[in-house]
Amino acid sequence: MTEILVEKPSEYRLFIGRDLKVPKPKVPLAIIYDPKVGYLAEKLAGVNNQQVMEAIPGGEESKSLAVYERLLRRLAQAGLPRDAEVWAVGGGTITDLAGFVAAGYLRGVAWRAWPTTTLAMVDAAIGGKTGVNLPEGKNLVGAFHPPRGVYADLTTLATLATNRFREGLVEAFKHGLIGGDWRLLEPWELHPQADALEPYLARAAAVKADVVSGDYQEQGERMKLNLGHTLGHALEAASNHGLSHGHAVAYGMLFAALLGRQRGGADLTEHALTLLRWTEAPSPPTASWPELAAYIGRDKKKRSDGLRWVVPYALGDLRLEEVPEDELKSAFAEWRELVAGYAG
């Protein structure tokens, strides 16, 4: 079992391992869980006899204000007090949703996360970002509300589909680039039973924990976590979310690697291509640069002071830079070419 400390803005711990010890708070609990991991929720429910159990299927459709309202009303009907805890059991969509419910109920109650996907273990459940989607876009509503503890039980990964297992590690790979840890760039031998899995996930989670501890409210350093996400989000949108988040980010990192090489950085494109192959990414949407740029423009609106790209110059050397349109276009042309031939 590995323990990682997240320091900011409130101190809490991440536990990564098999058959983790379950905390036993003597307060009422609301356990919000993906029915796919209902066995874990049942086990957790054994800690005391005061629970509200709510099964919510994982997936972006559940991250809505309608589901948020339904859960809040359920908690209110059960009369959950201020010192109650919300326990989230599932992938990133469940931890995002349940964490946001905890943030809003009675103006904020404590919560704990049991992430059950690789993506949630190394990324979504760490850092205190919670929220839901609007029809206008993903994650447009939310709160910074750090959990009281994160419990990544690796035994839950045994039932995760191989493609989702690998896709989640795209973010771990990204953390390798950010943290300058080459071991994270080579997940090729990993599988749910691998001994190397725990240290791998722990290293990946530690990078995220370090970054968010240093820059909780996303003013600067934390922006590096957006590596691959600017083009990635546009690709997701252009594919009408047919392309998964993990694959979209992998494609986005290839683009970022091309920008980095073009601007005089090291050549990280081979690594990004190998990642695409390993995760069996399907072809990205055929959208043109102007089409994708329009989606990126919407992202850009999130800050009035312009868009900065996260450009990898080398392992552990990422820079936030404005990039002129002609450079973006030429990197995109290269990207299209590589992507067309990547399977070969």
Next chain:
Amino acid sequence: MTEILVEKPSEYRLFIGRDLKVPKPKVPLAIIYDPKVGYLAEKLAGVNNQQVMEAIPGGEESKSLAVYERLLRRLAQAGLPRDAEVWAVGGGTITDLAGFVAAGYLRGVAWRAWPTTTLAMVDAAIGGKTGVNLPEGKNLVGAFHPPRGVYADLTTLATLATNRFREGLVEAFKHGLIGGDWRLLEPWELHPQADALEPYLARAAAVKADVVSGDYQEQGERMKLNLGHTLGHALEAASNHGLSHGHAVAYGMLFAALLGRQRGGADLTEHALTLLRWTEAPSPPTASWPELAAYIGRDKKKRSDGLRWVVPYALGDLRLEEVPEDELKSAFAEWRELVAGYAG
């Protein structure tokens, strides 16, 4: 013009006066306003040419997740960036709602409040509490999200009905008991044009600002602001919200005064009765003690460690105490008797 500093958790200022200077941030604005004070919203809209204007009628019905969602979608459709500001113009229901929208949009954008009722000026708009109601109860969902500034423009009170003007001052009276300021206990001569209004509201607002600066997250001292609210909320619920909040709190303070006298404190009951007369409170619901205690029990559930009453022992000497059931019952019997005859 009076300026009051709120120190915690982030520093901001309250401005109280006539024809206040309007800030002119160079960022897009979402102005959420009660159409009753549309003239003020129009004036504020003149500060720059980037606004989204949304008229929402004041009142508890507007404090719903449905309206919250509608506003969030409107902001998203307008592409409001992270550095946009939400401006709330109206009474406490509008500032609560708009502040909560600001708390959630893109995980939190800045907001400013233009309270236009006495209640919002001395209470609702100060302290960073924002939120909406659920069908299960008032203010069950929300966030602590302090505004960037509060602008109490007294000219807006000219169009406020006299009963609402006076009712709002019930909370100012309460702040007088908390802060030990006897001048706040005698609002009898006040009206919207009175010279004494500005210093009166400023003193009342300053008490609230002091209390919330000292205990932002409501762990202890801030609980004193609940004076009169425990029975008050029960009376509101028992009357199916036919009894207004101000009147309910005034009745609740009379009950608290009786508890204080019974427990050896000073006799503050005359003051509370005069307040009821001045605000022309209608008769409270005829609910029995067990009926009201059931409503209070629901309130109680908000903390597992039992219910503490705010008991006034003297001006400025309020104590948080558990009170045995027989004492509550005997104080309630006295309360019923006084209330039956209060108009005489």
